[in-house]
Amino acid sequence: MDKDAGSLNKKVEDFLQVFRKGEEFTQELLRENEKLRYRLAQHEEVSKFSGREGDFRLHSMEERLKFLEDENKNLLDRYRQVEEENKDFASRYIEVEAENNNLANLYVASYQLHSTLDFNESLKIILEIVMNLIGAEEFSIMMLDESTNELSIVAQEGMGPEAHENIKIGEGAIGDVVKNGEAFYREGDPTNLSGVDYSHPLVCIPLKIKEHVIGAIVIYKLLIQKTQFSNMDFELFSMLAGHAATALFSSKLYSQSERKLSTIQSFLDLLKEK
């Protein structure tokens, strides 16, 4: 009986030992489990954080890209704008240059016209302007004789002798220009010349002092290289209409007064001698 009890105790002891070992093992497993949970939590935290950082980086990269794209677009817009402005400035520069050249031509022409009080010199200057600045080959300057109401050529360039005829005021295109005081421009291509017609000029400009017509500049033919009239030519025609008239009128008056002065002086000298 004692033997059986001792055997039973031993079995209980063995069982308890196994149970304690099992308990220890379970405890160890629980600790291990705890540690693993902690590490898992740590990993989760790290991966969560690195995901946020990635998102942040991606987001900032996208923002940067958008900013650069916007900047690029702005720069392209500005570049196009500057290019347009540049083109505008270039065309304005060309316009200003052309205007400057036109003004220089007008200045030189009017300066020369008023540089003399000699009638023949004034005529020569008008011929030079019409030939060199406008590019006429055959043309004349006609003056009106108010006593006969007839126009006669006082200077000409390149014209044949058949053109040297007087024209009555109101007669033909030239007479009409002098009568009405309005410039005449023949219609059509100015270079289309099937023989020069002296009764039908290419251009006829009245020489006017205010509304008073004293003569006309008549162009029949242009130089071979002159293919069309430019805006500058019309400016010159307009300038010549007034300035050439004034220059011719004043130089004629001056010549007459010089002659009269000379005659009076001769009379005075004669009187002194007596």
Added chain:
Amino acid sequence: MPEYNFLVVEDSPTMRQLITFALKRIPGSKVIEANDGIDALKKLSTQKFDIILTDINMPIMDGLKLVSMVRNDPVHKAIPIVIITTEGADEDRKRGLALGANAYIAKPIQTADLLSVVNQIISGRSA
């Protein structure tokens, strides 16, 4: 700044003034005017010129004679010559260039064309 001496040979005071006006737009330019070929030769004997700009139809000595004389003169033969004239026909142009002119401009002149020709000659010489 480089200096350029131009000799403008032209009997018309209007054209002389106009050409001078245009040439003075080139920085460092100095323009001397002559009425005809003889007057131009006199000025050539006393001064140095970088370019001669001459008309053709002039009294006493015309532009073609002047071009020919300059080209046969050992001292002045290298001076570039620009003819500016109302003679715009092809044969006139060929004759002028054959005599030794560097450029031929038909009147009425455009300032931009004249300056372009002159600047081309200047840049060709300084290159």
